[in-house]
Amino acid sequence: MNRFRSRFKHHLDDNLVHIHKNLYISPADPLYYEKVIRYLDPYSPEAHFKLGQKHQSKGNVPKAKFHYQETLRTYPSPYYSAANKALRQLSMKTGEKSAHVSSAAAEEHANEAKSPFISMLLIVLLVLNILIVVLYFSADSISTTISKVKHWPVGKEVTYETTDIQYLMHFPYETPRGKIESAIHKQAVDLGHIHTKQNILIYGLQTSTQSIDKNAIPLLDKNVPDKAFVIAEYNASMDQTVKIRFLDPEINQKQPLTAIGANLVRTALDSYIRDFGKPPESLDQLIQDYPHNYLSFIPLESTSHSNKVASTYSGEGGWVYDAFSDNLAMMFYPNSHERTRLPYEPIHIEIVKSEHSLKLISGSQLIMEKNAGLGANQQTPEAHFTVLNRVLNPQGNKRGVYGSAGLGLGMLAIHGTNDESSVGMDRSLGCIRLINSDINQLFAFVPKGTVVEIADQGAASSNNELQELPITNEIIPSAAPSIIETSFDQTFQWLG
Structure with missing residues (x-):
């Protein structure tokens, strides 16, 4: 703090602090520092x-x-x-x-x-x-x-158990739907009157029978429900109506036909691989002139009605052939949108001597059944054979002795005959005879390498109920390949 200084010093100047003009404060003032902050320096x-x-x-x-x-x-x-x-x-x-x-x-x-x-x-x-x-x-x-202290109430819950009683009815192909509904409805109601507290299930199968079953029969084969095209269900104590359900015909018709077509080619591929040690580069190698005619045609895929072959899957119809696959089921399969996995079930022939019947089978599918003539005096042996030759109009020592086509098994053959009266009888020298129209139909569906089993009684597959396919011609293409399946320079020595 600077003291105010004048020309003439006052005796009190040393004890005062000059604030402003005539304003002075004394350090001895109790509020001295408050006044310094207020008036001199805040x-x-x-x-x-x-x-x-x-x-x-x-x-x-x-x-x-x-x-x-x-x-x-x-x-x-x-x-x-x-x-x-x-x-x-x-x-x-x-x-x-x-x-x-x-x-x-x-x-x-x-x-x-x-x-x-x-x-x-x-x-x-x-x-x-x-x-x-x-x-x-x-x-x-x-x-x-x-x-x-607490009385707990006890509730009540009652359950009435019902059992299913399963029945089977057969309907001829082309039966009008109205007749099917009436017949299966009547059977369900009649059975409901007998079994009033049980659930009635009736499965309908299409067969080559000439008339509708008058009465439903008890179901014994557990595989029938998978083959049924119509199902009726009725419980008299609970239902006011009979529930009739028609299944998708694609499942009952198209898929089995597709499976037959696939397994026809797979059986030929299997035989070709056994002969040459590897699959063919192209399926055209299966359809060659005799004696390399493993097949007569590539079948139509039933849902697309096409037999074109692709190397990879596209879903555009026809088939897929993958020569690099080591599994026959994956080597050849449908090129359809459904992409259904079809197992490999080889085409094979079963001949039942006691019935004079020839059956062409794949899995549970009965492709066709023909009446057969057999050898006199049990000359047709009971054994397994393989189709070694597929030939049209085979030549023998006598003209027309083998009919219009033959499937050579070695010394024996399945062939046609000009003596149609011998079919169904035991008159041959050991061969299996079919009428010419039957051998022509069979020939197209038997690949080279097909296994043939001859037995006195039916084999296991014949004893089980097989699903019949009466419309197999649907998978035969209208334009057949131009191949020669006749041997002009070979005389066959089958037993006849």
Whole structure:
């Protein structure tokens, strides 16, 4: 602070501080530092520090802190360090005090909160102890006591079990749907009157029979439901109507035909691989002139009515041939949208001597059945053979002795005959005779390499009910390949 100086010094000048014009203040004034801040210098570090000490001595901590903080706003100053130290001391003292007060208050509050809780807990424990003592000395058990307190209601649930009784009905192909509905409805109602509390199931199969079954027969073959084209269901005690459901004809007709076509080619491929040790590069190698005529044609795929062959699947119809596959089922399969997995079930022939019948079979499908003539005096042996030759108009020692076509088995053959009266009889020298129209139809569906089984009684597959396919001609293409399946320079020596 600069003292006011005049030309003539007054004796009081040393004890006064000149503020403004005629305004002076004395350092001895109790409000000296307040007046310095108000009138002379509001940022004076000395004045703020002195006021901080003054308020601290009086216990006014907030004002003391304020003035110490104002002192620190001027740097450097002689009072900066002292003000900073004073602030730290005040902060420590107030912190300890507030912490002590807070801790004491919290402890007091916790004790107040605990008191009613502890009291309630003690009361509950006391009641539980009394209850346990009473139950312990009581004659009844706890569960009995609870049961006496609460009477639990017992509900009732009743279930009436019904059993299915399955029946089978046969319907000729081309039977009008109205007649099928009437016949199966009548049978369901009649059976419902007999079995009033049981579920009647009737499965309908299409066969080559001439008339509809008059009565449904008990179902014995568990495979029939998979072959049925219509199902009727009726329970007289529960149903007001007979539920008749016709299945998709694509499942019952198209898929079996597709399977036959696929397995026809697969059987030929299997034989070709056995002969040459590898699959053909192209299926055209299966359809060659005699004696390499493993097949007479590539069958039509039944859903697309196409026999074009692709190397990869596209779903555009026809077939897929993958020569690099080591699985016959994946080597040749339908190129259809359904992508149905068809297992490889080789085409084979079963000849039952006691029935004079020849059956062409693939899996559970009966492709065709023909009446056959056999050898006199049991000259037709019971054994397994393989079709080695497929030839049209085979030449023998006598003209026409083998009919219009022959399937050579070695010394024996399945062939046609000009003596149709011998078919169904035992007149041959050991060969199997068919009428010419039958051998012509059979010839197209028997690949080279087909296995032939001759037995006195029916084989296992013949004993089981086979599904008949009367429309196999649908998979024969209208334009047959131009191949020669006749041997002009070979005379066959089959037994005849």
